[in-house]
Amino acid sequence: MPSALRHLLFIVAPLLAVFAILPSVYENHLMLFNFVVFLILAQGVNVIYGFTGYLPFGYVGFFGGGAYGFAVMVMHLHASAPVAVVVAGLAGVALGLLLSPLLRLSGAYFAIANLAAALAVLHFVANPALETITRGPYGVSLTATFNPNAAYAAALVVLALTMGAVVFLKNSRFGLALQSVREDPVSAAMAGVSVVRMRVIAWLASALIAGLAGGVYAWYVSVFFPDNVFSGTFSIFAIVFALFGGVATIVGPIVGVLLLYGVYNLIGFTTPQYFQLIYGLLIMGLVLFLPAGLVSLATRRGWHVP
Amino acid sequence: MLVYALVAGLLFGLYFSLVGIGLNLVFGVMRIVNLAHGDFLMLGAFIAVGVSALAGFDPLFAVPLAFVVFVLVGLVLYYLLVPRLQGSVDPEMLSIILFFGLSQVIEALTTIAFGTSERSIDSGELGKILAGLRVHVFGGDADGPVELLGQSFPTSWVISAAVSVVAILLVYVYLYRTRLGTLTRAVMSRREEAFATGINVDRVSAVAFGIGLGLAAIAGVFAPFMFGSVTPAFGEDATVTSFAIVVLGSLGNPLGTALGGVVYGISYMVVQTYLSSWADLLPYVLLILILLLRPSGLLGRRVRVA
Numbered sequence: 001m002p003s004a005l006r007h008l009l010f011i012v013a014p015l016l017a018v019f020a021i022l023p024s025v026y027e028n029h030l031m032l033f034n035f036v037v038f039l040i041l042a043q044g045v046n047v048i049y050g051f052t053g054y055l056p057f058g059y060v061g062f063f064g065g066g067a068y069g070f071a072v073m074v075m076h077l078h079a080s081a082p083v084a085v086v087v088a089g090l091a092g093v094a095l096g097l098l099l100s101p102l103l104r105l106s107g108a109y110f111a112i113a114n115l116a117a118a119l120a121v122l123h124f125v126a127n128p129a130l131e132t133i134t135r136g137p138y139g140v141s142l143t144a145t146f147n148p149n150a151a152y153a154a155a156l157v158v159l160a161l162t163m164g165a166v167v168f169l170k171n172s173r174f175g176l177a178l179q180s181v182r183e184d185p186v187s188a189a190m191a192g193v194s195v196v197r198m199r200v201i202a203w204l205a206s207a208l209i210a211g212l213a214g215g216v217y218a219w220y221v222s223v224f225f226p227d228n229v230f231s232g233t234f235s236i237f238a239i240v241f242a243l244f245g246g247v248a249t250i251v252g253p254i255v256g257v258l259l260l261y262g263v264y265n266l267i268g269f270t271t272p273q274y275f276q277l278i279y280g281l282l283i284m285g286l287v288l289f290l291p292a293g294l295v296s297l298a299t300r301r302g303w304h305v306p
Numbered sequence: 307m308l309v310y311a312l313v314a315g316l317l318f319g320l321y322f323s324l325v326g327i328g329l330n331l332v333f334g335v336m337r338i339v340n341l342a343h344g345d346f347l348m349l350g351a352f353i354a355v356g357v358s359a360l361a362g363f364d365p366l367f368a369v370p371l372a373f374v375v376f377v378l379v380g381l382v383l384y385y386l387l388v389p390r391l392q393g394s395v396d397p398e399m400l401s402i403i404l405f406f407g408l409s410q411v412i413e414a415l416t417t418i419a420f421g422t423s424e425r426s427i428d429s430g431e432l433g434k435i436l437a438g439l440r441v442h443v444f445g446g447d448a449d450g451p452v453e454l455l456g457q458s459f460p461t462s463w464v465i466s467a468a469v470s471v472v473a474i475l476l477v478y479v480y481l482y483r484t485r486l487g488t489l490t491r492a493v494m495s496r497r498e499e500a501f502a503t504g505i506n507v508d509r510v511s512a513v514a515f516g517i518g519l520g521l522a523a524i525a526g527v528f529a530p531f532m533f534g535s536v537t538p539a540f541g542e543d544a545t546v547t548s549f550a551i552v553v554l555g556s557l558g559n560p561l562g563t564a565l566g567g568v569v570y571g572i573s574y575m576v577v578q579t580y581l582s583s584w585a586d587l588l589p590y591v592l593l594i595l596i597l598l599l600r601p602s603g604l605l606g607r608r609v610r611v612a
Contacts, residue, residue: 055399101598107398108339112549113597119546120590129583232542236406243403273417280410287404288387291394 092211350526
């Protein structure tokens with residue numbers, strides 16, 4: 001059995017099945033939905049950071065852009081929700097294309113520029129001068145498409161697509177080429193890898209994922225403000241979840257989301273500042289003692305982690 | 307109107323230079339992205355609030371206090387965090403995440419200790435010990451605003467700008483007129499070679515880190531006057547603003563940051579005067595444009611090879 005099929009059968013399918021069944025046995029649907037959204041976002045970060053080494057510190061820009069793409073389609077063009085979700089994904093891709101010159105920057109410069117870009121998109125969308133289009137800072141209300149169950153199903157579809165993309169990267173020449181570019185662009189170029197094209201494709205794929213996630217999020221919550229969907233928390237959580245589990249693997253980000261977001265839901269809501277403290281310490285400990293994530297505990301022992 | 311915007315921009319710009327200069331120093335010497343920079347500003351502001359509200363002294367006394375305290379904090383933090391970080395695979399990227407964790411810890415601890423309410427200081431408090439001197443130089447009465455070029459400005463702005471100029475000049479003296487400064491600049495330009503010539507890189511970096519945090523704390527002392535009030539969450543915005551300033555100027559040269567700060571301050575004030583709803587966008591757009599158009603000249607190392 002080829003390994004791609006094995007990964008799909010034994011990792012992706014069970015995960016999707018569990019999240020498809022859970023709503024019928026567990027009451028808190030919003031929490032389950034948030035789990036799915038963070039699984040999507042963490043894998044989206046995995047695609048760009050894990051496989052190319054670019055740290056998307058403003059990843060939420062695509063997410064918020066997608067949410068507003070969805071909102072504009074529904075408010076002004078009265079599109080049906082699935083069409084609007086597709087447009088949300090395209091909004092993410094368009095934003096990714098617009099920001100693709102940022103890929104010229106390296107390391108920290110890219111991360112800072114990406115953060116600035118996300119904040120610029122936020123202030124653009126939330127500008128009172130654009131009230132007729134985006135409702136500015138006053139938020140949008142999309143009662144016409146309100147249907148949490150359908151939105152949850154759509155989120156599962158997006159998750160399936162995202163997981164499919166990661167399985168592809170993990171098992172294809174394309175993914176291998178990307179990782180070679182991350183390790184050493186000069187050698188990769190010498191070996192015939194088209195460095196720029198590879199990076200741009202991974203970047204746009206990652207933007208598409210976040211845009212789609214933003215679209216289904218907007219569909220699910222239906223009432224939101226710019227500060228909600230552009231909250232830096234989305235970027236940070238997605239990055240930390242992915243890193244905590246271990247990037248450039250299929251299971252790493254999944255483990256990260258399930259463990260950390262689980263902890264968050266246990267203690268986070270009642271005392272946010274204590275949670276913030278624990279979280280900050282956890283992040284620092286992670287970087288100092290386990291920079292390659294939880295999976296490195298296994299890989300250090302020579303075990304293979306998909 | 308224009309004269310007012312220009313002079314106010316200059317005053318703010320000098321202050322903004324002080325805001326960014328510590329970040330510049332830390333990044334230049336250690337290649338570490340101090341995402342907690344704004345949080346040290348915030349802590350400096352809380353020291354000023356403490357000195358003024360609790361002890362009843364002029365907040366100017368908080369300047370030396372904040373500097374000494376945070377130089378010591380910087381030395382401790384350096385030896386706790388940085389050597390371990392430098393040993394990892396990708397210190398520049400991981401530093402972003404590590405210091406993000408630190409900023410979360412600081413914000414959480416400050417919230418737990420002081421609550422989330424806004425803190426401000428009556429602007430008449432700043433420089434009250436100098437009031438006699440001021441009346442002597444500028445005329446007017448001791449409580450009123452300062453007259454410059456026929457426009458009147460709050461006394462606290464003028465004092466903040468003056469202290470900033472002094473601090474920047476002292477940084478210049480430290481970097482270019484002392485032996486330690488020469489060693490620091492050596493570490494900035496070639497860390498490995500500096501190490502090979504027998505420079506105690508760790509000690510030099512630790513001092514630079516301490517001074518960087520100390521400067522941030524000094525800038526923080528004036529934050530309640532320049533921004534109206536501070537909360538524990540103030541740090542995040544301050545960090546992004548500092549990045550915009552540092553990127554605008556050139557790296558590793560305090561005069562560069564001074565220039566970046568002044569350009570930033572003047573453009574901010576001009577935009578705010580004529581196009582106020584778009585003023586929030588300015589730092590981010592400026593940051594992205596500079597990074598894209600002049601990454602190598604102003605700050606970046608262009609690493610894209612192919």
